Amino acid sequence: MLDIKLIREQPELVKDALKKRQIDSVIIDDIVQLDEERRALILDVEGKKAERNSVSKEIGRMQDKTEREAKIASMRELGDQINSLDEQLKQIESRLFERLAGIPNIPDSDVPVGVDDKDNVVIRTIGEKKHFDFEPKPHWELGPELGILDFEAGVKLAGTRFYVLEGAGARLQRALIFWMLDLHIRQGYKEFYPPWMVREEIMFASGQLPKFAENLYHDYQEDFWWVPTAEVPLTGIMMGEVLDEAELPLNLTAYTACFRREKMSAGRDVRGMKRGHQFDKVEMYKYCTPETANEELDNMVADACATCEALGLTYRVLLQSTGDLSFGSHKTYDIEVWAPGCQEWLEVSSISNIGQFQARRANIKYRPADGSAPQFVNTLNGSGLGMPRTMIAVMENYQQEDGSILIPEVLKPLMGGIEVIQKE
RNA sequence: GGAGGGAUGGCCGAGCGGACGAAGGCGCCUGUCUUGAAAACAGGUAUAGGGCAACCUAUCGUGGGUUCGAAUCCCACUUCCUCCGCCA
Numbered sequence A: 001m002l003d004i005k006l007i008r009e010q011p012e013l014v015k016d017a018l019k020k021r022q023i024d025s026v027i028i029d030d031i032v033q034l035d036e037e038r039r040a041l042i043l044d045v046e047g048k049k050a051e052r053n054s055v056s057k058e059i060g061r062m063q064d065k066t067e068r069e070a071k072i073a074s075m076r077e078l079g080d081q082i083n084s085l086d087e088q089l090k091q092i093e094s095r096l097f098e099r100l101a102g103i104p105n106i107p108d109s110d111v112p113v114g115v116d117d118k119d120n121v122v123i124r125t126i127g128e129k130k131h132f133d134f135e136p137k138p139h140w141e142l143g144p145e146l147g148i149l150d151f152e153a154g155v156k157l158a159g160t161r162f163y164v165l166e167g168a169g170a171r172l173q174r175a176l177i178f179w180m181l182d183l184h185i186r187q188g189y190k191e192f193y194p195p196w197m198v199r200e201e202i203m204f205a206s207g208q209l210p211k212f213a214e215n216l217y218h219d220y221q222e223d224f225w226w227v228p229t230a231e232v233p234l235t236g237i238m239m240g241e242v243l244d245e246a247e248l249p250l251n252l253t254a255y256t257a258c259f260r261r262e263k264m265s266a267g268r269d270v271r272g273m274k275r276g277h278q279f280d281k282v283e284m285y286k287y288c289t290p291e292t293a294n295e296e297l298d299n300m301v302a303d304a305c306a307t308c309e310a311l312g313l314t315y316r317v318l319l320q321s322t323g324d325l326s327f328g329s330h331k332t333y334d335i336e337v338w339a340p341g342c343q344e345w346l347e348v349s350s351i352s353n354i355g356q357f358q359a360r361r362a363n364i365k366y367r368p369a370d371g372s373a374p375q376f377v378n379t380l381n382g383s384g385l386g387m388p389r390t391m392i393a394v395m396e397n398y399q400q401e402d403g404s405i406l407i408p409e410v411l412k413p414l415m416g417g418i419e420v421i422q423k424e
Numbered sequence B: 001g002g003a004g005g006g007a008u009g010g011c012c013g014a015g016c017g018g019a020c021g022a023a024g025g026c027g028c029c030u031g032u033c034u035u036g037a038a039a040a041c042a043g044g045u046a047u048a049g050g051g052c053a054a055c056c057u058a059u060c061g062u063g064g065g066u067u068c069g070a071a072u073c074c075c076a077c078u079u080c081c082u083c084c085g086c087c088a
Helices: A004-009 A011-020 A026-061 A065-101 A139-146 A151-157 A168-186 A200-205 A231-236 A290-310 A357-362 A387-397 A409-414
Strands: A121-126 A190-192 A224-226 A242-244 A250-259 A278-288 A315-319 A331-339 A344-355 A365-367 A378-386
Touching: A004 A011, A004 A026, A004 A065, A011 A026, A026 A065, A121 A290, A139 A168, A139 A387, A168 A190, A168 A250, A168 A278, A168 A290, A168 A378, A168 A387, A168 A409, A200 A224, A200 A231, A200 A357, A231 A250, A231 A278, A231 A357, A231 A378, A278 A290, A278 A387, A290 A315, A290 A331, A290 A344, A290 A378, A331 A387, A344 A357, A344 A387, A357 A378, A378 A387
Parallel strands: A190 A250, A242 A365
Antiparallel strands: A121 A315, A250 A278, A278 A378, A315 A331, A331 A344, A344 A378
16 A cells, blocks of 8 residues: 555656556546545544534533533534534545555566566576486476376366375475475574464455455355465564564564465466465565665575575576566565476566555554654565475476486485485 | 453553543653662653644544443444363
8 A cells, every 4th residue: 555645745656656567547646636535524524523522521511501502402413514524534535545555566766667577687597407318307297107296186176276296296395395494494584374364454454455356265154365375464463563673674484375266367377286276385574674675675585595596496586577566566576496397487486575565554563763653664575485386396307317306405304215206 | 152251552550421642550761860870850752634833633442323522321343361062
């Protein structure tokens, strides 16, 4: 959510930001207009309330009965006027809020302007694409042949975009999750295990609602919403809190499954396990001051890169263009790993500085060390990493000519003695 | 699932129709004192919105209602605690 004052005072700046995101900016005029109507009504109704308050106090002190009755009658009438103005104000405020909640965040000044993900800029590439003396296979062949990945069983159980990991495949993913959480703890993050279903207001606070309702699973019986990412509960956990500057930055990490209806990508990436309705992810999250946000964003990118590096994967870092930038993001880096089997760079992490956008929705502030008034914090989030695509990259990069898969060095202690996954 | 009791400022806690944005305490900040600190004393210390400002409005879990006037009365909801039941 943007600050209404920013829109009121610098509408052109906000319009410009929307244009960079390829979004029609006329809504800003609408918002400015509603804001004016709102303030005029406030002026009117609050003046009337002030009058009612002071006269009501007088009534309490009055002795003369007839005079008292007359005042009460006139205040009753004033009360009716107040009620009707309050009703008008409420309607205008809800219209204003609805529009405001639909405005995306303003991109940072160094975010490249572009139309879509093709305009993302590659910042650096680390490692060489691995050379094979044979034709490397895609994971959707490797996995089923080894008996560790079963797409048909997934369809049998739940339908398209589901799969089953079994044996060493399931164990490999568990090892990745365990190892990543431990790595992030060493990097200075605190581990959390949050609910995987949350209330509607938590979904709103993190920016998923109202705009992205159709991509979320919703239990209508209990009114629970299934998290599409651990970012949601890690934002909600501090909702309404005032933090001390001394405790910032606050670094959090959590493993959750993520649930997405994928209505926006119907028909895309259907092959393999690249995009599913349910996937596991280890998330990193930071609360910090606006002054340190850029530095913390770099730190988080470095932490995610270290994860790829330790797994021995070839990866590259991209800066998202304004056309690809997600709704709430101020600035986002993507990390992609090379998958030699499907011959594709796979996005395993998306690391964003959300600025104050989420904090304003969730009302999360910090008290500055100098004792001045509380300010909204900056929030940052990033995957560290998403499981299915990391699994794809590990499987395809560590495959051998006979179709077996070597276990990356860092995961060996967690695989119970398995050093290579072979057909049973 | 049933019965009962709660939810008040950063924290604890009083108030139960009018001078209450809210006693008192703790914490924190400033000052006096002190070589410095502690103690003591004095003052200050919520958030949001509106207004150029003086200042005004709203907020005592949330949403409605009654009333000239609600932290206080009524209704609904959320949530926490205790006990019983049920499940593990």
